Amino acid sequence: MREHYEAFSKQDANHVPLSPLSFLERTATIFPDRTAVVYNNLQRTWSEVHTRVRRLASSLQKRGIGQGDTVSVLAANTPELFELHYAVPLTGAVLNTINIRLEPETVAYIFEHSDARLVIADTAFSGVVSKAFEINGKALPIVDIVDPEGPGGERIGEATYSDLIDTGDPAFAWQGPQDEWQALALNYTSGTSGRPKGVVYHHRGAYLMAMGTPVAWELPRHPVYLYTVPMFHCNGWCHAWTMTLMAGTIVCIRQVTGKAVFDLIGKLGITHLGGAPIVLSMLVNTPEEDRKPLSGPVKIMTAGAPPPAAVLAATKSLGFEVMQVYGLTETYGHVVQCLWREEWEDLSADEQAELQSWQGVGFPMTETVDVVNRETGASVPWDGETQGEIVIRGNTVMKGYYKNAEATDEAMSGGSFKSGDAAVRHSNGYVQIRDRLKDVIISGGENISSVEVEGVLHRHPDVVLAAVVALPDETWGEVPCAFVELKEGSTVTEETLIEFCRQHMAGFKRPKKIVFTELPKTATGKIQKFVLRQDARAMTENSS
Template sequence: MREHFEAFSRQAANHVPLSPLSFLERTASVFPDRIAVIYNDRQLTWSDVQERVRRLASSLMSRGVGQGHTVSVLAANTPELFELHYAVPLAGAVLNTINIRLEAETVAYILDHSDARLIIADTAFSGVVSEAFTINGKNIPVIDIDDPDGPGGQRIGEADYSELIEEGDPAFAWRGPEDEWQALALNYTSGTSGRPKGVVYHHRGAYLMAMGTPIAWELPRHPVYLYTVPMFHCNGWCHAWTMTLMAGTIVCIRQVTGKAVFDLIDKLGITHLGGAPIVLSMLVNTPEADRKPLGGPVRIMTAGAPPPAAVLAATKALGFEVMQVYGLTETYGHVVQCLWREEWEGLSANEQAELQSWQGVGFPMTETVDVIDRETADPVPWDGETQGEIVIRSNTVMKGYYKNADATADAFSGGAFKSGDAAVRHPNGYVQIRDRLKDVIISGGENISSVEVEGVLHRHPDVALAAVVALPDEKWGEVPCAFIELKDGASTTEESLIEFCRQHMAGFKRPKKIVFTELPKTATGKIQKFVLRDDARTLSEYTS
């Protein structure tokens, strides 16, 4: 009878709120002496990390940090930022990692909007913090991170990070959240239009993301992971928690260069790393003298923008195994993967690279991923041609936007999270992004995918990076305009690239203008198309 099945209540014995904090306790207990973190000459075991995190959490609480308080952090990928992914939520607080490349005005806005109770900042960014205080009139307590391997900087805090550890209680009792829906982290979007929005993560979502990633990426126990993904971005794709779960070794790197990555792979036996497609391009374009042969398989997870097939093929030729994933800040990072299929084995390298550039299917913890017609909300046909918007339902979708009920309601209207990405769905069910909806170029009534045009341009041997945006046009309304960053030592002409495009795409899709420049990028390597759109508008005004 129904009443007998519903007679049970949740109890401490059979219901524990899910939280990634539990991974640290388990790993430190089972593998206390394994190396957890390496940063230049510094090494910490999992037992070391556990004790330091407990000390930090107790010190934060002694300074008045507690349930629901925001702790903001400006730090590079150093052990301190990794530890704070545990210490801050262990104190019951919410971790707000801030993009270290933001200007003071935006940092001032984030500190004010997030209701930051405390700031922990690398001294390299103390100038930005001080200027942000001047702008917003705040006087929030600061804790300095003085990294001896960093560029230095003025100390502006009331204490140093190392002092918090010294003052803390090593026997501080571990405790998880009372409710797995409790806020864990607050991440701000890039703010490409208007003010950045604060995306709130909960413990349950972070736990499930960390549990789902090893299955999707087929992670072995004890991976050696190079943290090339900025930990301020979607909490480093939640890999801080994932690698703890797998009892891996996390290798921190402050400045990512091709030479540094190859050196660390050779020296430490790196098995995994992640990054935007620009990281792939960086590896491909690393001078031969700075490369080292791979001693074994090195698997790369790439996301942030659809990677050109040509770049994927070139990366594979170096010996790297690349998996394309897709997600957003609002989804804790990656929730869709291009899962390799056995029937692709016999295809050519170029055909495989093209298929690998698709975004694919949902991660194991992703409930549903669909592509829908924006007018009718019906799923689009699986024909690889009909374009719609990607929508997602998952436990790894944000709680909502901090202090922005209207934006939250709009994002969730229709019962799924609306991504803002235009895509098609192929007959095998795989999703392929065509563009951000705002990046689709409408020329003479025809939709042109900037991603498609960029893919062709990346096949040119002189092109390192390409970004295509709309150029206002009196006759056609809009036409494609390509901004090109050339490889070191390469040279070509606008006429030559346009001719190259003429050979590989329909005439209406060809760029009508090409600009050679260094492309503006975010700290995570995404190309800032909003800057290029402004440049194109200016260019149109100048030439009209």
């Protein structure tokens, strides 16, 4: 009878709020002497990290940091930022990691909008922090991270990070959240149009993201992970918690270059790393003399924009195993993966690369991923042609936008999170992005996918990076305009590259103008198309 099943109540013995904080205590207990973190010549064990996190949380609490307080952090990928992923939420506070490439005006906005109670900042960014305080007309309490391996910078804090470790209590009580829905982290979107929005993560979502990632990526125990993904971006795709769960070794890197990556692979036996497609391009274009042969398989998770098939093929030829994933800040990072299928084994390398560039299917912890008609909300046919918007539903969708109920309701109306990405769905259920909805080029009534044009451009051997946007046109309304980075020493001209495109796509899709330039990028390697759209409009205005 139903009443017998409903007679039970939640008790401490059978209901514990899910939180990634539990991973550190478990790993430090089981593998206390295994190497947890490596940064240049510094190495720490899991036991040492566990003790440092307790000390740090104790010191933060002594400074009045507690339940629901925001702690803002500006730091590179160093051990301190990794430790803060545990120490801040251990006090009940919310970790707000800030993009270190933002200008002072936006940093000031984030300090103010996030209601930050404390700022912890690497001295390399003290100038930005000081300027942000001036803009807001008030200073916040600040703790300096002094990195002897960093570029220096002025000390502006009342204490250093090391002071907090030294004065903290190593016996500080390890306590998870009372409610798994409790806020864990606050991440601000890139703010490419208007002010950035604050995306709130909860403990349950971060826990499930960390649990789902090893299944999808087939992570073994004790991976050696090179943290090339900025930890300020979606909390480093939540890999700080995932790698703790797997008792891995986290290798921190402050400045990501092709040579540095190859050197660390050779020196430390890196098994896994992540990054935007620009990281793949960086590896492919690393000079031969700076490359090291891979002694074993190195798996790369890539996300941020649909990677060109040509770049995927070139990366694979170097010996890397690439898995393309898809997600947004609002979904804790990756929630969709291009899961490899056995029937693809006998295809050519080019065909395999093309399929690997699809976004694919949901991660194990993702409830549903669909492509729907924006007007009706109905699922589009699985025909690989009918375009709609990607929508996502699951426990790894944000709580909402901080202090912005209207934007939260708009993003989640209809029962799923609206991604803003235009895509098709193939007969096997795999999703393939065609464009950001705002990046679709409508020329003479025909929709042109900028991603498709970029894919063709990347096939040219002299093209390092390419981005395509709409160029206003009196006759067609819009036409494709390509911004291209070439390999050093290339003699390719606009005419020859347009002719190359003519040979590989329909005439109306080929770029009508090509600009050779260094592409503007975010700190995570995403190409800032909004800047390029502005440049394209300016070109039109200047020519009229």
